[in-house]
Amino acid sequence: MTRLRLLPWLAALGTLACDPAANRATKPDVPSSPSQPGAEWQLVWQDEFDGQAGTPPSADRWVHDVGGHGWGNEQLEFDTDRPENASLDGTGNLVITARKESYGGKSYTSARINSSGRFEQTYGRFEARLQLPVGRGIWPAFWLLGANIGEVGWPECGEIDIMEYRGQLPAITRGSLHGPGYSGGGNIGSDFAVSGGKLYEDFHIYALEWEPNRIRWLLDGITFFEVTPSKLPAGTRWVYDHPHFIILNVAVGGNYLGPPDSSTVFPQQMKVDYVRVYTRAP
Template sequence: MPRFRLPPRARPLTLVLAALLGFTAAPVLPADDEPAQAAIGGITWQDEFNAPAGTPVDQGKWRFDIGGHGWGNNERQYYTNSTSNAVHDGQGNLVITARRENPNNYQCHYGRCEYTSARLLTAATFTQTYGRFEARIKIPRGQGIWPAFWMLGNDIGSVGWPNSGEIDIMENIGREPNTVYGTIHGPGYSGGGGITGSRTIGAPLADAFHTYRVDWEPNSIIWYLDGVEFHRVDPGRLGGNRWVFDHPFFMILNVAVGGNWPGYPDGSTQFPQQMLVDYVRVNGYTSSPPTGTTRIRGVGSGRCVDIPGANPVDGAKLQIWDCNTSAAQQWTFASDGTVRAMGKCMDPAWAGTANGTEVNLVTCNGNPVQRFTLNGAGDLVNLSSNRCVDVRDHVTTNGGKLQLWDCAGTPNQKWTRY
């Protein structure tokens, strides 16, 4: 049972590339296409929180962590299993309430506790490897308030944290009301060294319900706020440290009060504070990363990745072209992460990782920059740069050239096996 987690320190904001307007509709694909989205399967677990008002948490789905020892972050709350802190509201929500308490009631690490709250987890009831994990939440607000929807590896009891791995789907700290953070922690990249991303919107997140989600696949985790991607990680982001996101994880919902990262409540903080959870849903993962030989078809153009003139010269600038059965469009997803055709590898020019780097054909050379993966979202991602294969200038006609660019979810970056 997890009892602690180290705090992130100051975290850099990441910019989200806004989708451009005015794209033409994607063509209807024939029945033999293999949409990458098939990697996300049906619902495997859910809680819709539709019980009558006052109903306790369903203990067939959730259990409680209880105590006030600071949880590794010098937090101030005592977690209880009381309906005073976690209960159904009768309007389709779970309500987790952080309350200011009489300091004589509960014993915390710093003395008598000033606050109570709740921390729910599925460690004893549900774990899963890979898939989609999503919740619709209206978060609380205020200085020192720290809501979270996150996951821990189910082997934490045997290998400890951070070797078990941690995936933070949603975190917010009250002093940054408009910003959501998504982070992974593991061996060599934990606490303030976690691999983090964020998105800041134009209004406090506490003003409305929002959906918070990760799509987790082998060698890829992608974060979304209201369906818009804002962060992604893969093993290439870890600087040689070990990727530990390959085994079952369980979910956690909690509202902390105070801690090293968010700071502590002050005179502006009002209590009680409530986090409303409309639903939590988990979808399965149904397929492995693509292997074997296939054409790679662009969703935005309906055309296939092609070697110009079927001439596999080093430095050939890859393009889109009418799909055909020539060797110039027969791509093999190899077990070493390379994507090959006509005996050579897809390659970022001069081992580049920046936006605008040409995607060429080069002799396979074992350089990690030649590793790509086609994920369940339909992104063909270069693992070294963490950027997507993109058709330059959104061209949809024959001859459109390929480049690396920040993944934005636009049609010129979406691909299917064909």
């Protein structure tokens, strides 16, 4: 699927709209550098974001979603393909930067990249080591979207949010599923609150382990949420048995968390040390 085909479908999404009243799990003292996955996982795809400062993310791995139509969530930014909004920092990180500036009829800019047409996979472990931004109205996310969205639309294609975060609540991450009959504010998800620090203060590993009929979410090696078909609302379908692609973005505003206010400092950055995908070893 090319970007030109993908964008009209994504523009209509009610993606990443979560229910703040959903269950919340709390674990103390989450470590920032846990051990890597065990021998049961085999690495099949990765981006370590090594390269010169100012270099855009690899066109062999990533496509830019460009636009300022709100992405179905009333987001306030114009997402660009400029290095000012997404580029390598020269020290092994991709940096996605949200800026307060007039561009394309919007008051903010940021970036949103995806692996559609470059890499798509069914099942496995998807993980990213991230340092999050902070501030009211700042909304970073690491998520998966069904590669058949162009044929069946959203939410029938399935959406798996590995990590999303409200910048005004810097100790809480969220994982969730969006599918037919349980999407937008009616998604199936859980918040996870850490103690002893804030998620923007250091890098953390956000991971998803996806198997047939089972998906679990982890932060720094701690499983905080798991969903099986038995947890779906009555009469709805499990749609997580086909390839999904990866999305990384930083939104500004939107119906999940509201707009920035005078306390929000710009620019804000999400640093991505790596994205790695594994399959079960034979």
